[in-house]
Amino acid sequence: MQTQQRPPAQPPTPKKQGRTGLLIAAAALVLALIVSAVVLLSNSGTSELPPATEPPTTVATEAAPKPIPTPSEAVVVAYAWLAALNAGDVDAAMALYAPEPDVSNNFMGSSTLEEERMASTWDAAQGTRLETDGCDSAGENSERGQQHVRCIATNYDALVQAVDATPVTAIVDMTIGADGIVMLRSSFGSPDFKHVSDPFDKWMAANHPDVEDFGFGSWETVEEAEVAGTLRAQYAAKWATYLEANDCTYLDGC
Numbered sequence: 001m002q003t004q005q006r007p008p009a010q011p012p013t014p015k016k017q018g019r020t021g022l023l024i025a026a027a028a029l030v031l032a033l034i035v036s037a038v039v040l041l042s043n044s045g046t047s048e049l050p051p052a053t054e055p056p057t058t059v060a061t062e063a064a065p066k067p068i069p070t071p072s073e074a075v076v077v078a079y080a081w082l083a084a085l086n087a088g089d090v091d092a093a094m095a096l097y098a099p100e101p102d103v104s105n106n107f108m109g110s111s112t113l114e115e116e117r118m119a120s121t122w123d124a125a126q127g128t129r130l131e132t133d134g135c136d137s138a139g140e141n142s143e144r145g146q147q148h149v150r151c152i153a154t155n156y157d158a159l160v161q162a163v164d165a166t167p168v169t170a171i172v173d174m175t176i177g178a179d180g181i182v183m184l185r186s187s188f189g190s191p192d193f194k195h196v197s198d199p200f201d202k203w204m205a206a207n208h209p210d211v212e213d214f215g216f217g218s219w220e221t222v223e224e225a226e227v228a229g230t231l232r233a234q235y236a237a238k239w240a241t242y243l244e245a246n247d248c249t250y251l252d253g254c
Contacts, residue, residue: 066145066178071137074147074176078135081174081181082151086131088124090117098179105186107193108217118225122216125229126158126236130170138173146177155188158229162236163243163250165196199250203239211235 069077077096084092094117097103104110111119135151151172160167169189175182197215204211213224214231239250248254 068140068142068145069147069176069178071140071147074149074174075135075137077176077181078149078151078172078174079132082130082132082135082153085120085123086129088127090120090124093120096180097184098177098182101181102183102185104184105188107186107188118219118222119216121222122219122225122229122232123157125226126233127161128158129156129161130154131156141175144177146175146182149174149176155193157193158233158236159196159200159239159250162240163196165250166191168193168195196250199253200236200239202253203242204235207242208235208238 081093081096084090084096094113097113097116101113102110103113103116108119130153132151132153135149138148138150140147151174153170153172155168155170157168159165168191171187171189173183173185173187175184193216201215204214211231213219214228214235218228219225242248243250243252243254246254
């Protein structure tokens, strides 16, 4: 009787690792690497780290000095200043000044640039004209890079225009540098502004005592200066009408 032989037992086939297992293993490896890196950096002294790279130092270069204006260029600035004032464009006139200029006249003394703005606003509001017989170069200060200009002018404010009074002559001396007008001095002649303003003030006191703050310097802000100049022009016209109706001149005191 033959003995039936059994086939040899096969070793069990290992099960394939699932996708989930591979992902878990990979995540564990990444986490281990991160932890190892953190521990390594924590235990490393700062002396072992490469030195930090400092940004390159930028060396500031000084701007080249502005050139000295020529005599003709300085005269153009002077005419531009006059034209701006006569057009009532105070901002344009102020833009021609250098920072912190030396401004003065023989009527009100020295003034700051803000005070000059207020005075110019008062003039603009009443329609003042500063007519010139010409502006000419008056020399150069090469050490300071400046040109001197002189303008011969005549001031026609609202009162002069309204009653045909004698205008006030003026000599305007300017020193003009690369940044604009650094010095401006006005010398007003005789008769001065009081020649017509004193009779006007007396008439105002007698006929319009309730109206105030229309005169020169009766302000603390640019806005107040504009209001004062506007009032002056309005009442100058009323004064002219009054004088004509009473057959008077501004010097008659009527």
